[in-house]
Amino acid sequence: MLDTSTGTASTASTGPEALRPGARAGLLTAAAAGAAVSISLGVYGHVHDPTGDAIATFGFPSVLVMKAWLATGAFTLAMLQLLSALWLYGRLPFGRPPAWLGAAHRWSGTTAFLLSLPVAYHCLWSLGFQDTSARVLAHSLFGCAFYGALTTKLLVLRVDDAPRWALPVAGGSLVVLLSGLWLTSSLWFFTHVGFPGF
Amino acid sequence: MRRVTATAVVCAAAGLFTAGALVLNPSDSKPQASASTAATTASTVARAGDGGTPDGKVTNSAGASAAGAAAPAAAIVTVRDFSFTKATVAPGATVKVVNRDGVAHTVSAAKGGFDSGTVSGGADGSFTAPSEPGTYRIVCHIHPQMSGELIVRSP
Numbered sequence: 050m051l052d053t054s055t056g057t058a059s060t061a062s063t064g065p066e067a068l069r070p071g072a073r074a075g076l077l078t079a080a081a082a083g084a085a086v087s088i089s090l091g092v093y094g095h096v097h098d099p100t101g102d103a104i105a106t107f108g109f110p111s112v113l114v115m116k117a118w119l120a121t122g123a124f125t126l127a128m129l130q131l132l133s134a135l136w137l138y139g140r141l142p143f144g145r146p147p148a149w150l151g152a153a154h155r156w157s158g159t160t161a162f163l164l165s166l167p168v169a170y171h172c173l174w175s176l177g178f179q180d181t182s183a184r185v186l187a188h189s190l191f192g193c194a195f196y197g198a199l200t201t202k203l204l205v206l207r208v209d210d211a212p213r214w215a216l217p218v219a220g221g222s223l224v225v226l227l228s229g230l231w232l233t234s235s236l237w238f239f240t241h242v243g244f245p246g247f
Numbered sequence: 248m249r250r251v252t253a254t255a256v257v258c259a260a261a262g263l264f265t266a267g268a269l270v271l272n273p274s275d276s277k278p279q280a281s282a283s284t285a286a287t288t289a290s291t292v293a294r295a296g297d298g299g300t301p302d303g304k305v306t307n308s309a310g311a312s313a314a315g316a317a318a319p320a321a322a323i324v325t326v327r328d329f330s331f332t333k334a335t336v337a338p339g340a341t342v343k344v345v346n347r348d349g350v351a352h353t354v355s356a357a358k359g360g361f362d363s364g365t366v367s368g369g370a371d372g373s374f375t376a377p378s379e380p381g382t383y384r385i386v387c388h389i390h391p392q393m394s395g396e397l398i399v400r401s402p
Contacts, residue, residue, distance in 0.1 A: 093269065099394070103328050111348070112328035159254040166265045174269055175330060179394060181386065196262075203255060242350055 068212060075208030076215060079201045087197030094178030094189065104171050112175075114246040116168045117238040123168075124231040126161035130154060131224050138217065161227075162199065169196070188233035195226040322376075324385070324397070326352045326366070331385055331395025336376045338399050344372040352393070357384040365389070 068076075109115035133154040136146045172192060180186040202219035205211055238246065322336040327347040331354065336342050344354050346366045354363040354374060360383070366372035377383060380399045387393040 097269075102332075103330065112330075155252065155254040159257050162258050163261055166261055170265055170268065174272065176394070181394060199258075203258060206255075207251075 079204035083197035083201030099177035123161040191229040335398040
């Protein structure tokens with residue numbers, strides 16, 4: 050930041066944070082674990098023989114409709130995650146965040162993750178990693194990357210002395226990847242197959 | 248490391264459960280299917296009378312499992328939930344296509360050679376299997392995310 054009184058750059062309060070060795074190791078471990086999860090999912094999706102079978106529809110008329118709506122639920126919660134995170138970081142003009150917002154942020158994220166699991170299960174078990182079109186390939190890549198990013202974010206949460214940018218970057222990556230997943234699946238389904246699908 | 252929260256425990260448990268189900272639930276072992284797939288299997292029993300089996304696999308005209316040792320005769324490929332069932336057919340056999348979805352599909356060889364043409368939602372169609380034994384990748388030209396296999400095997 051430029052110090053206007055002296056015309057020199059000041060790093061006293063806003064310069065790059067020095068990473069402590071423990072934090073550096075923690076972040077690297079989190080990133081490595083996330084990469085391992087993503088690669089494992091991709092390898093599984095590639096080597097597993099897709100069954101083509103259906104799974105439980107949880108009351109929806111078909112598996113595809115169920116997947117489209119569960120993913121939409123997860124995407125909606127992800128948007129709430131983004132807003133609540135911005136509020137928690139003081140980036141929204143709503144004043145001081147309420148005490149319950151932290152817990153709401155955590156549980157909405159957990160719910161989004163749980164909603165995504167049947168979708169991911171069917172994708173991996175029944176369909177596998179596919180590259181039949183750019184959209185399908187992007188969806189496969191987004192899916193693998195999403196769970197790796199989620200693993201990284203959950204681990205970054207528990208790294209002591211992590212720099213302030215670490216959590217927003219990890220959480221922002223999750224939102225971006227989940228948005229990509231939704232755009233290449235549910236939105237495609239609603240615009241090409243039918244809305245609401247039942 | 249900071250304390251483990253309840254949400255972290257829930258996420259870890261659900262993630263491990265799902266990963267375990269993926270690894271331990273092979274496609275051909277329905278008796279060991281997970282609770283979720285078992286529920287779906289139960290729902291398909293009622294629909295087994297028109298060619299599909301309770302496990303969603305394709306049967307030949309005699310009702311034997313396509314995965315079994317019986318020689319395939321006329322076979323059925325069922326399209327449901329934007330997925331193909333696997334089918335084993337005899338070379339040159341006429342393969343019936345049953346479209347259980349509400350939208351049109353095709354059952355087409357990825358590399359050409361056979362094609363059902365457009366089969367409307369809820370309708371039936373057919374195509375002639377290749378004369379050369381082998382495993383053929385099938386796709387839907389309308390929905391490129393769909394992919395499956397047609398196994399052509401001599402009786």
